[in-house]
Amino acid sequence: MSTDISACQGGLGPLSIALGLLGVSDEGVTPKKWQNIQPEGGIEALLELNRSNRSDDELAAAKRAYLDQMRK
Incomplete structure (x- = not known):
């Protein structure tokens, strides 16, 4: 169906x-x-983090910190 x-x-x-x-x-x-809504300008900020030379753990922590900051 x-x-x-x-x-x-x-x-x-x-x-x-x-x-x-x-x-x-x-x-x-x-x-x-709604839980999965990108903050204003979020795509650009997350892409910039993805393009950085951070390790996987550093990248995950940076993304988490960014998203936590945007939720406040």
Whole structure:
């Protein structure tokens, strides 16, 4: 089975379509805050970090620190 989810509306996104297909009410389901949203200018900053000469561990720590700073 496949379903077009490109026109999903509301805070539940594709979950609302899945619940509808299953015949389950979405009443009482609370949407979560979007978690995977890039901060303004985030792509450029992360690309710059990727292009640096850092080790894998240093790169991971730098990305984590950058994203933590943007969430504040």
